[in-house]
Amino acid sequence: MRPRSLVIDLYANYARYRDGAASVQSLVGLLQLFDVGEETARVTLSRLKRQGWLASERRARASWYYLTDLGWQELDEGRERIFTRHGMDPWDGSWSMVIYHVPERERQVRQWLRTRLQWLGFGPLGPATWLCAHDRLHELEEAMEAAGIEAQVDLLSASTGSLARDRELARRCWDLDAVAEAYQRFVARYRPRIEDYERGVFAGAEALVEHIQLVSEYRRFPFVDPDLPRELLPPDWIGTTAHAVFLQGYELLRTPAMAYYDAEVERAGRRADAAS
Structure with missing residues (x-):
């Protein structure tokens, strides 16, 4: 497990229920359980701060890191995706479709889009065309805005009118x-x-x-x-x-x-x- 993921898991499962804050000393001690050294722990916390997940403050004699608004938002979204399943909800046969065009020189933007689309439950119908059986177009828009992602992205709703074709699309988009x-x-x-x-x-x-x-x-x-x-x-x-x-x-x-x-x-x- 990567140190960054471990820190996020500690906040997602424990610190968030303790006002979203934890002292550096406690985090260092907990990360040692996973063979993460103190220097690596401190570097990881600093990086999460630069990325906007965490902010720091002094409390008495200790340094503390607490979740920012972005951190809370990411954890709430993550909890929804991990703990909730919508497969048994009624389905109206509608697909969310995303078509994007990102120049070759903007590989980081393309990678961000692919990772976010996967996280939201989209699958690739083609190299730049992705489908999702849930209405998550607004969630993608919000994530792009929060991350400052600017790209040519078309957001569409689609329907085949045939359950057989829908099942074929699912097989093409996901293994x-x-x-x-x-x-x-x-x-x-x-x-x-x-x-x-x-x-x-x-x-x-x-x-x-x-x-x-x-x-x-x-x-x-x-x-x-x-x-x-x-x-x-x-x-x-x-x-x-x-x-x-x-x-x-x-x-x-x-x-x-x-x-x-x-x-x-x-x-x-x-x-x-x-x-x-």
Whole structure:
């Protein structure tokens, strides 16, 4: 797991429920659980500050980083994509379509668009034409504005009028077999652990590490799984089972993981007082 992703996970799962703020000392201590050294931790926090995710302030004898408006917005959007599934919602047969033209010299803009489109559940029908079975055109507009992305992008709504053609479009835009295999591996790894979670086998630092690893594994899926309506999915879609396993494991680990997080924050405060 990359240090940047770990910091974001610490804020997304713990710090956001503690006023969105955490001391540098506590973050350094928590990141050490994942073999991230102090220097790397501090550099990562500084980068997130430059990127607008975090801001810093002094509190008593310690430095703290807290979520900015952008940080809160990104975490809220991420939580929606990771924790919510819309596949069982009624579908009206409408597709959101994005067609963009980005010059070759603006590769970073093109990469940003592709990554954001994947995150929002779009799939590539062609090199510069992407489809989504949900109405997320406004979300893309907002994300482009927030990131200062200027590009020629056409936002359209489309309909084939045929469920058979819709299913063919889904097969062309996404490799659902590969997604299903990834879900199978996730279920095979974590479903047997649910009993251990229920028995409280994981406690203290182990609970927090396991919690973060579970989240890290699962939050990759919004980039590859478009959360398609059930009309477009194969029968007995394994993604439904995987989501249930994730939610159950997340909630079972959340209490002991949060308890360890709070204890580490308290310990970091004592260390800062002793060093002053």
